[in-house]
Amino acid sequence: MMTTFLKFLFLACWAVLCARSLPLPGVDSVGNRTRRDVHCRYELEYSHNNLCCVLCPAGTHMTAHCTRSGEMGKCEACDDGLTFTEHGNELNRCRECKRCRSDEELVKPCTTTLDAECQCKSGRFCSPDEACEVCKKCKRCGKDEEVVRNCTATTNTECKKVPPKSDPGSEKTTLIVTLSLIGSGILIMGCGFLWWWKKRQTTDPERNSSDDTKTGQHVTDKCLNEETRRPNWQQLKDEDFPKLVPVNGEESLRKCFEYFEEVHFKFHKRFFRQLGVTDNVIDNVINSKDHLPYEDRINELLKIWIEREGRDASLNSLLKALLNLNQRRTAEVIVGKALGDNLYVCEC
DSSP: OHHHHHHHHHHHHHHHHHHHHSOOTTBOTTSOBOGGGOOOOTTTEEEETTEEEEOBOTTEEEEEOOSSTTOBOEEEEOOTTTEEOOSOBOOSSOEEOOOOOTTEEEEEOOOSSSOOEEEEOTTEEOOTTSOOSSOEEOOOOOTTEEEEEOOOSSSOOEEEEOOOOOOHHHHHHHHHHHHHHHHHHHHHHHHHHHHHHHHHHHHOGGGOSTTOOTTSOOOSSSSBOTTTOOBOGGGOOGGGOOEEEESSHHHHHHHTGGGGGGSOTTTHHHHHHHTTOOHHHHHHHHHHTTTSOHHHHHHHHHHHHHHHHGGGOOHHHHHHHHHHTTOHHHHHHHHHHHHHTTSEEEEO
């Protein structure tokens, strides 16, 4: 029993001695603090062998570390124009200065604290958004282009199309053509107005009365002009209006239907009433043939009239109806066309 107690006591003492021989946490075997517990000032110090050494200043590099925390080791200056350090550091040597390529030119020389700056030579450029391995030649604007922005070391030339310069001769030609077109337009409008005026003189009911005697032909014969064999309207009154004889019977009469397009639309209903056509028949033709032009509806009504009159139908009856409506001028035009087309001859 005594022997067992002595063994236990011996083991306990041995464990205590072993524990005291081990280093404390954060302390090495000789009593120095371990690196992981060292907290150096950011961007001012660096850690070395559990010490916080002050960084060498820009323009120098470190040649020997410090021996005490908070102190600077040995620093040596960079070679001006050859090497540099831009910030505080613990570098063993300075960085080499940049050398401009053959297609570049020096903008700023290298110093002990700043690297050299280069840019593309005149006539070349390199985009800053791309890796500048070589400077590209600037673009040249074409003959039909003009420069919007000149080429720089970082941007290419910008061009835009320019409109061709007008030839003074072509401008003169354009002016002549324009004036010619304007003159032609005025001439066409004048002719159109003249045609409209003549048409109005023919169809206007207010100018178509029996009192208008100035539109007749100048003839020497009371009934017919000896040269034209046409009626002498100035010498004729309504009661002795020339009687016309058809050259080819009813066929001559039907061919004259188209002449009655001269009857003004304001009078066509009254005109057919004069011929004895009832309002029901007139309205029926107008309403059922409303898809036809005005002249075709006139033609339809004349066909109905000639079928009803039979052999008694004559151009003279149609002319008399016009005279009763004071449409003498229209009647004169129709007579002139019937004689001119050799469909009728005048019987005086």
